[in-house]
Amino acid sequence: MSQSGMVAIEITAATVKRGDQLVVGGRPYTVCDMSALAGGGKLLHFTSGETFHMGCFTILWASRHISQLPGFLAPHPRRYAGARRR
Secondary structure, rough: OOOOOOOEEEEEOOOOOOOEEEOOEEEEEEEEEEEHHHHEEEEEOOOOOOOEEEEEOEEEEEEEEEHOOOOOOOOOOOOOOHHOOO
8 A cells, every 4th residue: 555645535624634635616726725715614724725615514525645634653664575486
């Protein structure tokens, strides 16, 4: 399993994280920062410099690195990986 793998997950204003990659209006954006808004929403700041107001009831799909998911355990290198035949 690679640490750089991505999975698609549903996100809300309560679960969005920095580094999430989402598509809004057919364009991909990566969340670099966010600000809390009154009523439970968030103002997402993207690496492109654009912003997006995500309401508290908005549900979007995002790509997230597997290593950012709860309960993820990084794979341990094989003990004898160097001794394996090629």
